[in-house]
Amino acid sequence: MIPTIYFLILSAVLFVMGTVGFLIKKDLITQFMCVEVMLNAANIAFVAFAASTSSFDGQIIVFFIITVAAAEAAVGLAIILLVYKQKKTIKSEDSSLMKG
Amino acid sequence: MREIFWLIPFVPALSTLILAVFGEKLPKKYISFQACGAVFISFLISVYSFIGLLKISPEQYPVVKNLFSWIHSGNFQANLSFQLDPLSAVMAMVVTAVGFLIHVYSIGYMAEDRSYSRFFTLMNLFTFSMLLLVMASNIVLMFVGWEGVGFCSYMLIGFWFEKHSAANAGKKAFIVNRIGDAGFLLGILFIIVYIGSTEFVTINNAVAGGSLSSGLITLIAILLFVGATGKSAQIPLYVWLPDAMEGPTPVSALIHAATMVTAGVYMVARMNVFYTMSETAGFIVAIIGAITAVYAGTMALTQNDIKRVLAYSTISQIGYMFIGCGVGAYAAGIFHLYTHAFFKSLLFLAAGSVMHALSGELDMRKMGGLKKYMPYTYPTFLIGAIAIAGVPFLSGFFSKDAILTAAFAKGQYVVWALGILGAVLTAFYMFRLIFMTFHGKERINPEVKKHIHESPPVMTIPLSILAFFSVIAGYIGLPVVLGKNVNWFNNFLKPLMHPVHEAHLRLGTEWLLILISVVMALSGIFIAYWFYLKKPDVPHKLVSRFPFLYKLLYNKYYVDEAYDKIFVKPAIKGSELVYRKFDLNVIDGAVNGTASGTGFFGKVLSYFQTGLIKDYTLIFLLGAVILLGLLIF
Numbered sequence: 001m002i003p004t005i006y007f008l009i010l011s012a013v014l015f016v017m018g019t020v021g022f023l024i025k026k027d028l029i030t031q032f033m034c035v036e037v038m039l040n041a042a043n044i045a046f047v048a049f050a051a052s053t054s055s056f057d058g059q060i061i062v063f064f065i066i067t068v069a070a071a072e073a074a075v076g077l078a079i080i081l082l083v084y085k086q087k088k089t090i091k092s093e094d095s096s097l098m099k100g
Numbered sequence: 101m102r103e104i105f106w107l108i109p110f111v112p113a114l115s116t117l118i119l120a121v122f123g124e125k126l127p128k129k130y131i132s133f134q135a136c137g138a139v140f141i142s143f144l145i146s147v148y149s150f151i152g153l154l155k156i157s158p159e160q161y162p163v164v165k166n167l168f169s170w171i172h173s174g175n176f177q178a179n180l181s182f183q184l185d186p187l188s189a190v191m192a193m194v195v196t197a198v199g200f201l202i203h204v205y206s207i208g209y210m211a212e213d214r215s216y217s218r219f220f221t222l223m224n225l226f227t228f229s230m231l232l233l234v235m236a237s238n239i240v241l242m243f244v245g246w247e248g249v250g251f252c253s254y255m256l257i258g259f260w261f262e263k264h265s266a267a268n269a270g271k272k273a274f275i276v277n278r279i280g281d282a283g284f285l286l287g288i289l290f291i292i293v294y295i296g297s298t299e300f301v302t303i304n305n306a307v308a309g310g311s312l313s314s315g316l317i318t319l320i321a322i323l324l325f326v327g328a329t330g331k332s333a334q335i336p337l338y339v340w341l342p343d344a345m346e347g348p349t350p351v352s353a354l355i356h357a358a359t360m361v362t363a364g365v366y367m368v369a370r371m372n373v374f375y376t377m378s379e380t381a382g383f384i385v386a387i388i389g390a391i392t393a394v395y396a397g398t399m400a401l402t403q404n405d406i407k408r409v410l411a412y413s414t415i416s417q418i419g420y421m422f423i424g425c426g427v428g429a430y431a432a433g434i435f436h437l438y439t440h441a442f443f444k445s446l447l448f449l450a451a452g453s454v455m456h457a458l459s460g461e462l463d464m465r466k467m468g469g470l471k472k473y474m475p476y477t478y479p480t481f482l483i484g485a486i487a488i489a490g491v492p493f494l495s496g497f498f499s500k501d502a503i504l505t506a507a508f509a510k511g512q513y514v515v516w517a518l519g520i521l522g523a524v525l526t527a528f529y530m531f532r533l534i535f536m537t538f539h540g541k542e543r544i545n546p547e548v549k550k551h552i553h554e555s556p557p558v559m560t561i562p563l564s565i566l567a568f569f570s571v572i573a574g575y576i577g578l579p580v581v582l583g584k585n586v587n588w589f590n591n592f593l594k595p596l597m598h599p600v601h602e603a604h605l606r607l608g609t610e611w612l613l614i615l616i617s618v619v620m621a622l623s624g625i626f627i628a629y630w631f632y633l634k635k636p637d638v639p640h641k642l643v644s645r646f647p648f649l650y651k652l653l654y655n656k657y658y659v660d661e662a663y664d665k666i667f668v669k670p671a672i673k674g675s676e677l678v679y680r681k682f683d684l685n686v687i688d689g690a691v692n693g694t695a696s697g698t699g700f701f702g703k704v705l706s707y708f709q710t711g712l713i714k715d716y717t718l719i720f721l722l723g724a725v726i727l728l729g730l731l732i733f
Contacts, residue, residue, distance in 0.1 A: 019721065022714075023714055023717060023718060023721075092713055092714065093712060095711075095713075096710065096711030097711060098711040099709060099710055099711030099712075
C-alpha cells in the first residue's frame with residue numbers, strides 16, 4: 001500500500017499551485033479553475049486519510065465537496081458571464097467597485 | 101373620636117383629579133360646584149375633627165393616623181401619616197374656611213375667564229398641598245406639601261402666562277423659593293442624620309431630651325428658618341411676593357396672604373422646640389421679623405398699585421408673626437396668622453372687587469370717591485383696614501398686641517419698638533389706601549366710569565362673611581389684663597409648645613403697652629387722614645422736600661436692582677461663560693471628537709480595502725497561515 005504521506009505531498013503541491021495560480025493570474029476563468037484545483041487538493045487529502053484510517057467520514061466529506069463544487073461552478077460561471085456583459089472584460093483588476 | 105381627619109386633604113385631591121382629567125369638558129356651573137364643594141367638605145371634616153379634639157385630654161395629643169409606610173430604606177423611614185393636634189386643627193380650619201370663601205368669590209371673579217377649569221383645578225390642588233403641609237406628621241411629608249404649594253403658587257402667579265410680566269413673576273417666585281428651600285432641605289437632612297427620625301413627635305422628644313448639642317440645634321433652627329424666609333417672604337428673600345401680585349386676585353388672597361406665605365410661621369411653630377432651646381436662633385427669628393415688619397411697611401407707603409400695597413403689608417404682618425415665634429410666644433404668632441388670614445384675604449378680595457368695578461384698574465391715583473358706587477365693598481374694606489391697623493375690639497388688635505406684649509415681656513425692647521413703629525406704618529398706609537381709593541376727588545378715567553358697578557352677590561357675600569370674622573375672630577384670645585385665663589387660644593395650643601419661662605408683666609405695664617399701641621395705631625390713621633383728605637398737598641410737599649428718601653422708597657430701596665446686579669446678572673454671565681467654554685468645547689467637543697475619531701480610523705482602515713479580490717485572498721491566506729502556525733506550535 002502506498003504510504004499516506006505521498007498523497008498528502010501531492011495534495012499540498014496541488015493546493016499550493018492552486019493558491020499561487022489564483023494569486024498571480026489576472027483572468028477570472030483561470031482563477032476560477034485554480035479554486036477548483038484547491039478543492040480537489042483537499043479532496044485528495046480527505047480520501048487519503050479515509051483510506052488510512054479505514055473510516056467513511058472522509059469519503060462522505062468528499063462527496064459533499066464535489067456537490068458544492070458543482071453548484072459553485074454553476075454560480076461562479078454565471079457571475080463571470082454577467083461581469084463580462086457589464087464590463088466587456090474578465091480581468092479581475094477591473095472589478096474593484098468595493099475599493100474603500 | 102373617629103379618625104377621619106386624614107380625609108381632609110384627600111377630598112380636594114380627588115376633586116383636583118376629576119377636574120384635571122375632565123375639566124375642559126365639564127360645564128362651568130358644575131366645576132364651580134365641585135371645586136367649592138370639595139373645600140367645604142374638608143372644612144366640615146376639619147370642624148368635626150376639631151370638636152373631637154376638644155373632647156380628648158391634652159395628654160393624648162397628637163392623634164396620629166398612619167396610612168402606610170411610604171419610604172423605608174435602612175434606618176430611614178417616612179410614612180404617609182397625618183396628625184391632628186391643636187396646631188394642625190387650627191391651621192386646617194383656617195385653610196379650609198378662608199379657602200372655601202375665596203373659592204366662592206372666584207366663581208364671580210373668574211366668570212369670564214377662558215381657563216376656568218384650569219383655575220379651579222389649581223386652586224383645589226393648592227388646597228390639597230396646603231392641607232398636606234399642615235397635617236403631615238413627619239417632616240418629609242410636610243416638605244412634599246411645602247413644595248406642592250410652591251408649585252401651585254408658580255402656576256397661579258403665571259396663570260395669565262400670555263402676559264410676559266406674569267410669566268416672569270411666576271419664575272421669580274419659584275426661583276427665590278428654591279433658594280430658601282435649599283436651606284430647609286439641609287435642615288431636614290441634618291435632622292434625619294442626627295436624630296434619625298422624621299416624625300415630629302420623635303424629633304421633639306429627642307431635642308427636648310438633650311440628644312443634640314446646642315450648636316447643632318442652632319444650626320438646624322437657622323437652616324429651617326432660611327426655608328421659612330423664602331416661603332414667608334422675609335428679608336432677604338421677600339422680593340418675589342410683590343411681583344406675585346400679577347396673578348388673579350383670589351390667588352393673591354388665598355396663597356399670597358392667607359395660607360401659603362404663612363407656612364413658614366407654621367413650620368417654625370411646629371419646630372418650636374428648636375427655637376426655644378436655642379436663644380440665638382430665636383433672637384434671629386425675632387429680629388428678622390421685626391426688621392421686615394418695619395422695612396416692608398416703609399415700602400408700602402409710596403406704592404400706588406393697590407395690590408402691591410397689600411403685598412408689602414402682608415410681608416410686614418408676617419414679620420409680626422415671626423416676632424411672636426422668635427420671642428417664644430408661638431401661640432401669639434399663630435394667633436396673628438389666624439386673624440391675619442381673615443382680614444388680609446378680606447382686603448385682597450375687596451381690592452379685587454374694586455378692580456372688577458374699574459375694569460382692572462390697579463392704580464390708586466386713578467381711583468378716589470368710590471364710596472358711593474360700592475355700598476358693600478367699601479364697608480367691608482374699611483373693616484379689614486381697621487382690623488389690620490390694630491384699632492381696639494377688632495381681631496388684629498388682639499393678636500398684634502399679644503405679640504408686642506410678649507416681645508416686651510421677654511425684654512426684647514428693640515424688637516418691641518420696631519413692632520410699634522411698624523404698627524404706625526400699617527395704620528398709615530392702610531388708611532392712605534382707603535382715602536385714596538374710596539374718598540376724596542374722583543380721578544377715574546371717564547371711559548372706565550361708564551362701566552362702574554358693584555360686584556355680584558357671589559363676591560360680596562364672601563366679603564361680608566370675612567368681614568364678620570375679621571371683627572370677632574380675636575375674641576378667642578383676649579389679653580391677660582382682662583383676666584387670668586381668658587386667652588383660650590393660648591391655652592389650647594400650650595400643650596404643643598416646649599415649656600418656656602414666661603415672664604409676667606405687672607398689670608399696669610400691660611395696660612400701658614396696650615395704650616401705647618392703640619395711640620400709635622390711631623395716630624397713624626390720623627396722619628393718613630390729615631395727609632390725604634385734609635391737606636392733600638402735604639404729601640407733594642414732603643416729596644419735594646425729601647426727594648431722595650421718596651425715590652428710595654418708591655423704588656423699593658433698589659433691592660430688586662441690587663439683586664439683579666449682584667446675583668442674577670453674574671449668574672447669567674457665568675452660565676454663558678460655562679456654555680461657551682465648557683458646553684461648546686468640552687461636551688460638544690467630546691461628541692464631535694467621537695465622530696471624527698471614528699471617521700479617522702475608518703479612513704485608515706479603508707486603505708486595506710483595495711477592492712481587488714487578490715489582495716483579500718492574500719490577507720486571508722496570511723491569516724490562515726498564522727492561525728495554522730498558532731495551532732501547531
